[in-house]
Amino acid sequence: MSLLEQLRRDGALRTLDHAFAHSLRRLDPDTPDAVLVAAALAAHAVSAGHAGLDLAAPGLLVDADADWPAPDAWERALSASPWVDQPGHGDDPARADAPLVLERGLLYLRRYREYERALALGLRRIAAHPPPAADVAALAPLFAQLFPGAVPAQLEEGASRDLFAAAPQASSEHAPDHQARAAALALRHSLLLVTGGPGTGKTTTITRLLVLLAAQAAQSGAPAPRIALAAPTGRAAERMAESVRNALAKLEVAGIDPALCAALPASGSTLHRLLGTLPDSPRFRHDAANPLEYDVVVVDEASMIDLPLMAKLVDAVADGTRLVLLGDPDQLPSVEAGDVLAAILRAAGPGDALDAEEGRAMAPLLGTPASPTGAASTQSAFGGRRVHLVRGYRQSDRLELAPLAKAVREGDGDQALSLLRAGRLSNVHYEDGGDPLQAHRERLLGHWQALAEADTPAAALAEATRLRILTAVREGPQGARTLNARIEALLRGRLDASPRSRGGPAQEGFHGRLVLVTENSYRHRLFNGDIGICLQDGDGHLVAWFPGDTPGNPRAFHPATLPAHDSAFAMTVHKAQGSEFDAVWLLLPVRDNRVLSRELVYTGLTRARNELHLVASEPVLRQALSRHVRRVSGLAWRLGAD
Numbered sequence: 001m002s003l004l005e006q007l008r009r010d011g012a013l014r015t016l017d018h019a020f021a022h023s024l025r026r027l028d029p030d031t032p033d034a035v036l037v038a039a040a041l042a043a044h045a046v047s048a049g050h051a052g053l054d055l056a057a058p059g060l061l062v063d064a065d066a067d068w069p070a071p072d073a074w075e076r077a078l079s080a081s082p083w084v085d086q087p088g089h090g091d092d093p094a095r096a097d098a099p100l101v102l103e104r105g106l107l108y109l110r111r112y113r114e115y116e117r118a119l120a121l122g123l124r125r126i127a128a129h130p131p132p133a134a135d136v137a138a139l140a141p142l143f144a145q146l147f148p149g150a151v152p153a154q155l156e157e158g159a160s161r162d163l164f165a166a167a168p169q170a171s172s173e174h175a176p177d178h179q180a181r182a183a184a185l186a187l188r189h190s191l192l193l194v195t196g197g198p199g200t201g202k203t204t205t206i207t208r209l210l211v212l213l214a215a216q217a218a219q220s221g222a223p224a225p226r227i228a229l230a231a232p233t234g235r236a237a238e239r240m241a242e243s244v245r246n247a248l249a250k251l252e253v254a255g256i257d258p259a260l261c262a263a264l265p266a267s268g269s270t271l272h273r274l275l276g277t278l279p280d281s282p283r284f285r286h287d288a289a290n291p292l293e294y295d296v297v298v299v300d301e302a303s304m305i306d307l308p309l310m311a312k313l314v315d316a317v318a319d320g321t322r323l324v325l326l327g328d329p330d331q332l333p334s335v336e337a338g339d340v341l342a343a344i345l346r347a348a349g350p351g352d353a354l355d356a357e358e359g360r361a362m363a364p365l366l367g368t369p370a371s372p373t374g375a376a377s378t379q380s381a382f383g384g385r386r387v388h389l390v391r392g393y394r395q396s397d398r399l400e401l402a403p404l405a406k407a408v409r410e411g412d413g414d415q416a417l418s419l420l421r422a423g424r425l426s427n428v429h430y431e432d433g434g435d436p437l438q439a440h441r442e443r444l445l446g447h448w449q450a451l452a453e454a455d456t457p458a459a460a461l462a463e464a465t466r467l468r469i470l471t472a473v474r475e476g477p478q479g480a481r482t483l484n485a486r487i488e489a490l491l492r493g494r495l496d497a498s499p500r501s502r503g504g505p506a507q508e509g510f511h512g513r514l515v516l517v518t519e520n521s522y523r524h525r526l527f528n529g530d531i532g533i534c535l536q537d538g539d540g541h542l543v544a545w546f547p548g549d550t551p552g553n554p555r556a557f558h559p560a561t562l563p564a565h566d567s568a569f570a571m572t573v574h575k576a577q578g579s580e581f582d583a584v585w586l587l588l589p590v591r592d593n594r595v596l597s598r599e600l601v602y603t604g605l606t607r608a609r610n611e612l613h614l615v616a617s618e619p620v621l622r623q624a625l626s627r628h629v630r631r632v633s634g635l636a637w638r639l640g641a642d
């Protein structure tokens with residue numbers, strides 16, 4: 001039996017992967033089995049989050065115990081195939097009639113290789129158009145007001161501004177203020193990456209930076225900058241806008257000119273909305289030929305953006321527009337092909353130190369770096385600059401997550417378990433296995449029942465973010481699907497007895513059902529991951545409510561017309577990315593599973609705002625923390641990283 005058939009028989013390939021290989025064989029019956037297998041796996045790779053197939057590591061994709069061709073021989077067979085193009089240079093386009101591209105040991109579907117190539121070219125293009133030099137001295141007073149910790153005392157006392165030349169030492173207690181550094185670098189660079197865990201002040205920093213850019217425009221008599229705030233999901237965009245509004249309110253209290261604050265937008269949008277969806281098309285209204293009309297585009301939750309979407313975003317960013325990407329690199333990468341943020345960060349380098357020239361230029365804002373580093377260690381390969389924020393600012397009295405998050409991020413199972421077992425982290429609760437629907441039934445059902453009894457759909461939607469069960473997997477006894485079915489059965493009994501419920505067609509849901517959209521529908525402006533609630537109106541008709549453009553104005557849909565959706569009482573960590581909930585019950589399966597990883601656990605537990613319940617057996621938690629998500633991609637190389 002051929003390897004292709006064996007993989008199909010073992011269920012290692014999707015029907016689509018096999019059909020792709022089969023179509024190549026139909027068109028050319030002499031296509032060798034090794035090429036057909038590679039073609040099927042290259043298609044499969046995309047569905048597993050990779051940009052292509054690593055010929056040296058097919059085991060990343062399938063568990064099957066297969067007799068894989070040796071990488072050299074496999075590569076030779078592919079090189080000889082007319083289906084496979086091998087462009088001479090990473091920037092060269094691939095042949096339009098070749099469905100596959102072989103490059104540096106990776107086999108891509110041509111479309112994904114072209115996304116990668118376009119993205120690398122686009123990022124380098126943006127980085128190559130730095131903004132005009134800012135009058136740093138004129139901005140210094142405002143900068144010092146916005147970042148009070150940034151400027152060492154000697155500057156405030158009127159010492160020489162050319163401190164770098166004199167190379168005096170900044171106070172040793174003066175730890176680098178990474179937030180200030182990020183803002184200062186954004187004055188000089190058009191591509192900025194601001195990374196950090198939850199609550200490290202990414203949004204706060206960007207708000208202050210945007211105020212600074214507004215001041216810069218005002219000082220030079222230019223119109224206020226046109227600013228877009230966006231994120232991959234509606235919920236993430238809303239959260240970002242809310243954080244920006246909060247940060248602005250604090251700035252106004254601190255005496256920052258309200259006219260500068262008014263330059264910032266009050267709302268954010270999804271990337272799809274920003275780029276302008278076209279009905280029934282994967283393309284967007286804004287692209288290279290019709291770029292976004294903004295001076296600054298800020299995108300939050302960048303770790304969630306997959307390769308095609310990032311390529312389309314970057315394509316639509318005009319020369320001279322600043323692109324600022326915010327994200328937490330320790331979170332799970334996008335479900336679809338990518339790990340784009342990780343690749344960009346690798347190419348950008350650690351970026352935490354300023355090079356000599358940068359240090360000199362920024363001295364009026366940042367003071368003198370304690371130990372200026374050479375250019376080679378800090379220059380990014382492609383001109384994008386990164387600042388990693390490390391200090392957590394969020395109030396920790398309600399939820400003390402940081403030590404646990406650190407242990408999980410570092411894959412330190414001993415430390416994570418000792419913290420969990422000691423039980424001293426405030427509002428972190430650990431259960432070594434068990435069933436939350438048994439152990440916490442009244443609390444959980446009480447919450448969902450309250451949603452159904454909320455006064456308005458907007459109140460129900462707001463209330464819905466208070467609690468969520470998060471699972472690692474969709475299927476199986478601890479999977480989201482099974483839990484939802486159990487919760488629905490428990491809840492229906494209670495809700496049907498409620499005076500607010502009048503019964504209704506079961507297939508369309510029920511009063512109080514939380515729903516999660518699982519596909520993008522441009523027509524509805526509903527996207528994968530959006531969460532709504534079904535409520536009966538005064539006539540007993542069920543209406544599905546989803547967040548609208550502003551929190552008080554949810555949008556109504558007939559449940560029967562919704563795009564594909566599931567219940568959302570329990571949902572997978574993947575689907576919860578970009579959202580936060582007051583209380584999170586994170587439930588790992590009882591048996592180890594290859595999807596379990598430290599990134600998954602970290603992403604799950606950092607969705608909690610006030611309270612975390614982690615339900616996981618010790619061996620499964622240890623297994624999860626020992627596993628790193630690995631994604632195959634050539635993007636870092638294209639950006640000059642290796």
Ligand SMILES: Nc1ncnc2c1ncn2[C@@H]1O[C@H](COP(=O)(O)OP(=O)(O)OP(=O)(O)O)[C@@H](O)[C@H]1O
Binds near residue numbers: 179200202205393
């Ligand atoms: N330099 C600072 N000084 C004091 N408080 C700060 C500072 N930076 C941030 N904060 C506070 O920390 C909290 C979290 O900040 P922010 O929302 O900007 O973090 P974030 O990194 O964007 O978080 P998330 O990733 O969860 O959205 C806010 O309450 C903010 O006011």
